[in-house]
Amino acid sequence: MIVERNIKLVTEQHNIPKPSPMTEFPMKEWSVKIYLLDQAGNEHPANCFTKVTYNLHPSFEDKTHQTFTEHPFTCENEGWGEFEMSIDLFTTEKGGKTTVYHDLNFQSPRYEAIQTVTFKNPSQALLSILRETGPIPNEDDSKASAKARKANDLKKKKAAFDFEKMADGLGKLNEEDLLQVIQMIHDNKADDTYTKNDIDAGEFTVDLYTLPEHLSRMIWDFLVDLKHIS
Known part of the structure; x- marks a missing residue:
């Protein structure tokens, strides 16, 4: 069985009064949060995931890989540069890891990105969670x-x-x-x-x-x- 759901990545950023190593680029404080969407586009806690790991730019050194286990899996950092990050989404299923990619940019104070995530052969426990945000294929059949x-x-x-x-x-x-x-x-x-x-x-x-x-x-x-x- 394959179940698909949309997730929403919400990014917020603003300038902070800290010196930047690149004078033409001000320092920013930014955050990314993850929500699960229902069929109407309403936000729900992404409780289908047990943890989320953000893989940031190598310049973050020992903080390149940041893992969070509580909704909405907020990743908050400071920096001056834009980059594309990969985000690993984990469930309790065997092999239950999905990776999405997210463009961190500073064009707007707040922006949203919607991605589709696929769940393969979810357990009954996970199906119960996914059922809260939409139909399960073949159930009607x-x-x-x-x-x-x-x-x-x-x-x-x-x-x-x-x-x-x-x-x-x-x-x-x-x-x-x-x-x-x-x-x-x-x-x-x-x-x-x-x-x-x-x-x-x-x-x-x-x-x-x-x-x-x-x-x-x-x-x-x-x-x-x-x-x-x-």
């Missing part, structure tokens, strides 16, 4: 398949039992036998079996199509034994 299987099971059930005959046979029961069937239903019904017991009116209603197969068989055999159906 899976739901449709489950619905189709349920419909197919119902067709098989209808073929096994003639519910019209069953309803007709139940209508022929005397009070004692009817109470036995009602108890049979109470003891063996499934969670989705529809029943309604109107005590005041002395009526008991059941949707025969919602009976589990074993209960349908029990009632069918009971009616056959009484010769109410054949």
Whole structure:
């Protein structure tokens, strides 16, 4: 399974009163933050990542590789030069590392860049996080398949039992036998079996199509034994 999401890199920068090694270029304080976007473009915490490593210009020396583990993974530094950095995005998945590239420039005080990140075969935990910002491929197909299987099971059930005959046979029961069937239903019904017991009116209603197969068989055999159906 492949899931794609957009992330937003937000860069902010401003001049600071510090001497620059390049007199024609003022010193800057800059920062980069990372957000996850939903389908409408709204920002969310990028909690699909466990850590983010910014790989800066070699001139940063011992601070060339900077790693952050808390949202929004803010990388904040000082410098005078523009450069392209690579950013490693990590998840808990095996081989869960994605690298994007970001142009650090000082053309605007604040600018945004949107990148697409691909998640390959994400775990259920990661899928749960990604589901908050958009659909998961094939999930709708899976739901449709489950619905189709349920419909197919119902067709098989209808073929096994003639519910019209069953309803007709139940209508022929005397009070004692009817109470036995009602108890049979109470003891063996499934969670989705529809029943309604109107005590005041002395009526008991059941949707025969919602009976589990074993209960349908029990009632069918009971009616056959009484010769109410054949």
